């Protein structure tokens with residue numbers, strides 16, 4: 001609002017004080033593009049306009065309003081100082097076509113950020129180009145392809161993915177030209193080694209794995225899995241969306257992963273949910289470094305340079321260097337956290353297990369698979385469905401009436417009526433307790449009230465099927 005007002009000040013001063021008539025005629029606009037009548041917008045006092053937009057902003061819900069335990073998304077509180085520093089003019093006013101000698105500070109920061117990520121993950125080199133996790137997966141799959149082609153291993157066309165994986169994993173593999181082979185989980189909720197052994201072959205290009213997986217369970221057979229995959233001549237890809245659970249505690253590089261992507265907008269201090277921008281940097285082991293996108297940031301004596309001289313690079317997957325302001329936020333966050341970074345993992349895992357125990361003990365929600373969870377857990381509402389006709393969707397909708405953001409629902413697909421809850425390390429015990437109380441209270445309510453929820457929100461229950469099939473995405477002037 002502030003920026004907008006400042007920008008428009010001279011114009012506003014020139015406008016007549018009373019009624020504003022909008023002239024629809026302008027000589028340079030061709031007839032066929034001209035409005036037939038003036039736009040139908042209300043002519044209101046500033047105060048009315050401010051109140052309108054302020055009311056709209058209050059109908060929104062973000063982490064500033066309260067807990068946002070959307071499992072797999074790591075909706076934690078992001079310190080405002082990261083935002084402040086990323087919006088410094090020294091960063092926002094540089095142009096990507098400027099000579100690199102004029103933004104040495106930014107390059108130095110990216111160079112140092114790469115070093116920090118290498119330390120955190122145990123990888124050897126990072127690219128900041130991908131704009132999101134899924135974009136990072138796609139780059140990762142292109143790297144897998146480049147690696148096998150370089151080795152003359154052109155028959156490796158299959159990517160193996162467990163049934164707990166995020167939907168973007170198979171989509172990315174497919175987009176990069178691979179065939180996707182899904183393997184079922186065992187009754188602990190982890191990779192079934194026998195199922196993996198059966199599908200591994202000289203056609204396997206890679207295994208994509210999330211660890212801890214989307215059930216919040218650590219794949220404790222990871223070293224065995226690593227050996228099997230590498231013995232078959234394939235690569236191991238790490239989906240780093242759940243890195244929050246192991247920050248400073250364990251490193252994908254040490255687990256034997258060859259390629260990882262991180263989600264800066266989940267783990268490293270960029271808010272998300274509004275559609276971006278984000279960043280999904282990709283890290284690789286040394287053997288894959290030469291395939292990374294160009295340019296790479298290099299240190300040459302005291303200077304930082306952009307190195308395009310990489311003959312084996314897969315090229316570019318995005319213009320310029322990535323979403324740099326998102327990288328700045330990650331950099332500030334890491335400098336602030338320092339050695340206490342490992343507390344992120346400790347507290348997020350503690351919060352998740354505390355919440356899981358309380359919910360389990362309530363007797364309304366069931367916990368399938370192994371008991372101990374990492375930063376998130378998945379409970380099932382099947383018992384509520386059987387006994388009271390209440391589905392996971394109903395519970396989620398009813399939470400809105402309690403003024404709370406629902407968890408992720410119906411994911412991962414292998415849990416029926418799933419609620420996937422990730423409290424994160426930034427929530428207090430009071431907020432977690434209040435959320436658990438709400439879930440228990442909903443389970444005890446009149447099922448009709450829960451099934452017809454929400455009743456207190458501006459928009460009531462929408463028809464999900466028609467919303468998905470017939471989305472109305474543009475304003476229709478009536």
Ligand SMILES: *Cc1c(COP(=O)(O)O)cnc(C)c1O
Nearest residue numbers: 072132133134166168239241263
């Ligand atoms: C969020 C997520 C992704 C995709 O990341 P985006 O940044 O949303 O593209 C991939 N895998 C898992 C497990 C995720 O939670």
